[in-house]
Amino acid sequence: MEKIQMTTPLVELDGDEMTRVLWQQIKDELLAPYIDLKTEYYDLGLPHREETKDQVTVDAANAIKRYGVGVKCATITPNAQRVEEYKLSRMWKSPNGTIRAILDGTVFRAPIMVEGISPVVKNWKKPITIARHAYGDVYKATEYRVPGPGKAELVFTDESGKETFRETVYDFECPGVLQGMYNKDSSIASFARACFQYALNTRQDLWFSAKDTISKQYDHTFKDIFQDIFDAEYKTRFDELGLTYFYTLIDDAVARVVRSEGGFIWACKNYDGDVMSDMVSTAFGSLAMMTSVLVSPEGNFEYEAAHGTVTRHYYRYLKGEETSTNPVATLFAWTGALAKRGELDGLDGLTRFARALERAALDTIRAGVMTKDLAGLWEGAAPARAVNSLDFLRAVREKLEASL
Numbered sequence: 567m568e569k570i571q572m573t574t575p576l577v578e579l580d581g582d583e584m585t586r587v588l589w590q591q592i593k594d595e596l597l598a599p600y601i602d603l604k605t606e607y608y609d610l611g612l613p614h615r616e617e618t619k620d621q622v623t624v625d626a627a628n629a630i631k632r633y634g635v636g637v638k639c640a641t642i643t644p645n646a647q648r649v650e651e652y653k654l655s656r657m658w659k660s661p662n663g664t665i666r667a668i669l670d671g672t673v674f675r676a677p678i679m680v681e682g683i684s685p686v687v688k689n690w691k692k693p694i695t696i697a698r699h700a701y702g703d704v705y706k707a708t709e710y711r712v713p714g715p716g717k718a719e720l721v722f723t724d725e726s727g728k729e730t731f732r733e734t735v736y737d738f739e740c741p742g743v744l745q746g747m748y749n750k751d752s753s754i755a756s757f758a759r760a761c762f763q764y765a766l767n768t769r770q771d772l773w774f775s776a777k778d779t780i781s782k783q784y785d786h787t788f789k790d791i792f793q794d795i796f797d798a799e800y801k802t803r804f805d806e807l808g809l810t811y812f813y814t815l816i817d818d819a820v821a822r823v824v825r826s827e828g829g830f831i832w833a834c835k836n837y838d839g840d841v842m843s844d845m846v847s848t849a850f851g852s853l854a855m856m857t858s859v860l861v862s863p864e865g866n867f868e869y870e871a872a873h874g875t876v877t878r879h880y881y882r883y884l885k886g887e888e889t890s891t892n893p894v895a896t897l898f899a900w901t902g903a904l905a906k907r908g909e910l911d912g913l914d915g916l917t918r919f920a921r922a923l924e925r926a927a928l929d930t931i932r933a934g935v936m937t938k939d940l941a942g943l944w945e946g947a948a949p950a951r952a953v954n955s956l957d958f959l960r961a962v963r964e965k966l967e968a969s970l
Contacts, residue, residue, distance in 0.1 A: 567970055569602045570915050576903050577629045578605035579661075579868075581639030582612055583875035584883060588893045588955060589639045592900060595959045596923060596966065601904070601916070606633065610661050612642045616654050623661045627668035630866050634910060637903035638665075638870035639896065665868060666700035670753055671860040672760035673698040674831075675843040675872050677850035678857060678898060680928045682946025686849045692829030694846050697764065697772075698839025699757040700860060705836055707747035718744050749784070751791060756863040758792045761833045762800040762811070764861070771810040774833040775819035788835060789813055847872060852939050854892030859902060869902040871895035890938040891955045897927055897962075926965035935961045 580589060597603055608626035615622055630636035642648060643660040666673070676695040712718065716738050722731040735744070765772040774792050776785035796804075796811050804811055814822065816838060823832060823846075834842055847856035853873040860868040872895060879889040901920040908916030931940065934948030937958055944950040953961065 567600065569600060570913070570919055571602050572604040572907065572916065573911050573913065574635075574907065575604040575606045575633060576907055577626060577633050577636035577868075578607045579626050579636060579638035579641075579870075580607065580609050580611060581641040581875065582610075583640075583642065583877055583880035584889065584891050585640040585871065585873075585875050585896055586611060587880070587883060588891060588896050591956055591959055592893060592897055595956075595963055596897070597900065597904075599963075600919060600970075610639070610641050612644065612648070612652050612654075612658075615658055615661070616652065619655075620658050620661075620664070623664045624668065627665040630665070630669065630868055631862075631864070634866050635903050635907045636866075636868040637899050638662075638868055639899075640871050640873060640875045642875055660705070662870075663700075663705050666860060667706070669700075669860060669862040669866055669868065670756055671700050671862040671866070671868070672757050672764075673700045673839065673843075673858060673860050674764060675839075675847070675856055675858045677847055678855040678894060678928070679850065680855075680931050682932060682948075683851045683855075683940060683943050684945055685851065687824055689825070689827050690850065691827045693850070694823065694826075694828045695764075695768075695770065695831045696839055696843040696846055697757075697761045697831050697833040698843060699754070699834070699836050701753040701757070701836065702749040703747050703836040704745070707745050709746075710744040712738050712742040712744050714741055715739050720746070749787075751787070754788055754791045755795060757833075758795045759799070760861055760863065761792075761831065762796060762804075765809060765811070765831050766800070766803055766807065768831070769807060769809065771830040772833060773819060773822075773830060774811070774813050775816040775838070776813075776835055777816050779815060785835070792833075843872060851943055852892060854895050854937075854939060856895055857898050857902060858895075867903070867906050869899040869906070871899050888954045890952055890958075892937040892939050893955055893959060894927055894931075897959075898924060922969055923962075923966055926969060927962050929965045930958065930962045933965075 606629055608622055610623060641661045644654055644657050649657050674695055674697050676693045679693055718735040720733050720735050723729050761772055776788050778786040778789045847853050856872040858870050858872040876891050879891045883889050901924050905917045905920035935951050935953060938952045941950040941952040
């Protein structure tokens, strides 16, 4: 077939370890043969982040604001061990956190469901989409290791220099730890509108959960902003479509989610969304079977896999050992970005190709060809055949070519 032409580049954010290997394999096997792939490339691998003092991450985020669509490989967020391993000058922040802060986006994560792999929660019949507020809270917190007895205070000084609030957090009688975190009404409002609009676009009910009974200012602010925006801007349209929005406490939401059949959006604060998206994806089958898209208030999109860099497999790969790493979430990051690029640029052929590639990947699994993580979960009619990552991608290519 003649290669599909692109008019506007995607912003391509390369990453680390095993997912970096898969990234190139996907491009070589499934994209370059069919698309005249145009990207503006940024290397977010940890060595290059160190070389640029993490400026490359900021540059990549701003490029997404210029071009509207980005696709990101999984990256390392360094801890103390990684600082030593990579000889870093400092413990660089999470690239995802930096990009989310610059775009002021909301992360929507939904499982990729395929016949033959049943959710652990047997009554789940439809995907559950996690909407994660991608700003502030513990991810931008200021922390202090308290060395000994002393007073910790929360103080606010307004822009004129006048101290308007002071309250003791705790009188420490021994060493401890202290953390101060924040959020902004403007970011919470953007989060709320993104969730309501996504619910309307996908025709799904929206749940929001926090802990306002304990956090009577912080979490209650989230609850109030959501409700005010819903009542003023979205309630009529929700009613017209027969959709529901409701708020409940986070612990009640967890119980409701487990009892539900799925098919709704669950909006969570930053940390809650981080944890619950992994729980939901694993319960649906595998972290490697989950889509993730960051949506900004201006309508910019960044697609990525929801999982990490698969370090254990990478070390085996470096030894020359065969690995069976699931590339589906990384592949769907590419297809999501290509489909959105096609939609925004009016390139129907590009969007159709992206959806055909997704179907080919799922048809490959339905036929019993999959990576080892899925083989242990397989309940389909065809016998499961576990293959390595590259052989799986080549099997997807066979399915794709048969459909084109």
